[in-house]
Amino acid sequence: MAQKIIIDPVTRIEGHLKIEAEVDGGKVIEARSSGSLFRGIELILQGRDPRDAQHFVMRICGVCPISHATASAMALDSAFGLEVPDNGRIIRNLIYGANFIHSHLLHFYALAALDYVDVVRAGLAVPPFMPRYEVAGEYRLPDALNKAAAEQYVQALDMRKKAHEMLAIWGGRAPHPQAIVPGGVTEIVDAQKVIEYAYRLKELRSFVENVYVPTVQKVAELYSDYLEVGVGCKNMLAYGGFPQSAADPQGADGFFKRGAYIQGKDVVMSPNLITEEVKYSWYNDDTGGSKHPDESVITPNPQKPGAYSWLKAPRYDGHPMEVGPLARMWVGKNQAVRSLGDKAFSVMGRHFARAVECLELTKIMEQWLLQLQPGKPVCVPHIIPKEADGIGLTEGPRGALGHWIKIEKGLTSKYNAVVPTTWNAAPKDDKGQRGPIEEALVGTTVKDPKNPIELVRIVRAFDPCLGCAIHLMTPDKKVLSEYRIN
């Protein structure tokens, strides 16, 4: 008979997540992913000055506030009709890049590593590292590597702190910086900041290149079975990000490329093909199923039979899609990641793609830094329009992120954010197709249902951020998503 495993809370992720898995004959036959916090931040934005948006949306998530600040600033740039000057664009990229490095290092070392590193042998058998799941033979790192990885855990905490220092050089502080505004940034360029940033970037690049990437590779060799575990939906989606010229303000063809990969084929990505479905979400089905975001109407119903999540199920052309570093590297045809073939769609494939992306980013950030021009403007002035629509599509550390704003009478009348973890941790859709994390869990062999380490390894490889995913649900307003995505 099938046995149910419930992991609540899933720790070492951002936010509140619950996982339920049905296991039969040692294998997961069904899985459900559901979120358990909701704040309604978009509702709070209604009726406020549009420029307040970035301060509120940053506080959706303290791990990657820059993603939301950037998407929001881009949405305002487009609504206000602003062209960000070169310095402003580059500084935004440098702030964003620093946040990526912080986030990726935090994810691999502080969040994921304890699933692999044996803290007992490393002499760290103390809280908060203990207690942990105990499964014989599952902490496989040989002593020398295990010891090195434990030391790297501490070193990485220091490195990510330096990434935050880089962020603060241009942003003012981290997390929740002040400098990202419509039209550009508030912080100006001078040589001292460039040097302070360059010095730290060099150190971080060295850590990523010589420590982070090789360690991920070694762990992947020791856990080569995890190149086949956690496959997921094998459909990849990326909006593109890190603009490199004024002609491409949101970076659709930036350092990250826009595109999709569906059922084995690369396709051009069109934002019009996004729908949101609610059959298994705590919302009434009063719209009758699959809807484009500008048509979907949600009425919360926590008692709805069969529903199990506050997340809706976003779909692209009817398909569940994975977003994040693996999707970006795959869609962008990164050679190292594509050379893994189908093994890229796995727990270790995701860790590897994240590390590869982190290294590529540190390299290009060095170039961006040298493009800054002291004395040139970082921002253009703005006038708040009476009526306007704005859209900001970018890539956060965890994947494709879109913000939409509608301005009426000079105030925000609607705000909507469709975030990476909503794609990845989505429940089933109207056709019964599982979300990417759920799909990745099904078929997994669980050695010990009381210590389901296999399942948390799969979930954590996606780097879920539930703070982001469930910010948008609203209990007492019918309509939040009223935007045409184009």
Add this chain to the structure above:
Amino acid sequence: MALSRRDFLKLCAGGAASISMSGFLAPFLKEAAAAGNPPVIWLAGAACTGCSVSLLNTVHPDIKEVLLNVISLRYHSTVMGGAGDLAMEAMKKTAEENNGDFFLVVEGAVPLKDGGIYCTVGETHDGQPITFANLVQEIGQKAYAVLNVGTCSAYGGVPAAAPNPTGCVPVSEVLQGKPIINIPGCPAHPDWIVGTIAHVLLYKSLPELDKFGRPTMFYGGIVHDNCPRRQYFDNGIFAQNFSDPGCLLEIGCRGPYAHCDATYRQWNHGMNSCIRCGGPCIGCTEPGFPDGPVYERLPEFSFGPQTKVSADTVGIALGALTVAGIGGHLIGNVASGRIPGKHEEKEGDN
């Protein structure tokens, strides 16, 4: 104890040479923790994890030192080894075995609307979700003291902003009869968190608090008094657009009433500060945060070079804004005049 309380307070209030909590403190903390690091349970509710991330940025002592030699962190969902029931059991066991002796740190506001279903952590034995509100009450009753890290747990903060969709309240509204220290900020500065813990450990007493429950050693002064752009204000040079040189008053700065020492302490190892980078202060350490439009000049607030605002007068009404909250009824929820109709009422005020 070689470090007197007086010296310690001076060290903290002075921003420790303008940068960070002094490395000088570490040996004393070790001494204080010699009897065994005090257990800490860290719960996150309607939060963004930003204050936890901010704590990771602590410089002296660094986070490794804090975790291994200052406190014994028994539950923190973002860093701990275990998950699910294993994690929940570790939390409950810590509370029972150290009844009256552990610290409860709360990050995030407490949603109360609809029975608190908007934030749940774990499940009961019969499969019912445990609301965050109940968890805070259950664990909080057993704690020695409660530290509200960040503006959300201290005053409600962003999730409690009008129209407060989930009925978020500060911890003080659901937990009475326990000493509570508020360490507001969005995020809280790591020095404020570590320094407050250090004070309690070193002197076995709570630091002096202002009427909003904040340690005066960190929140005793206002931003305006130590502003790096103060000279512009005195000379009447005001920025009109982002990135302009000048005082930021005209583009919304809350420096004249915000109690915060980050202008001279600075953020991220002395790298920068909100105002220095050209961003107006948003008043994130105040009970009213987030209040009116970020980039609009404070209404009906006249300034002179001698402007003085103390913690005891900060509760004043700022034009259309209402800054609420005292004692057990702190409300972090201020409606601006621009939010129409019923939203002007304070949520959850009793």
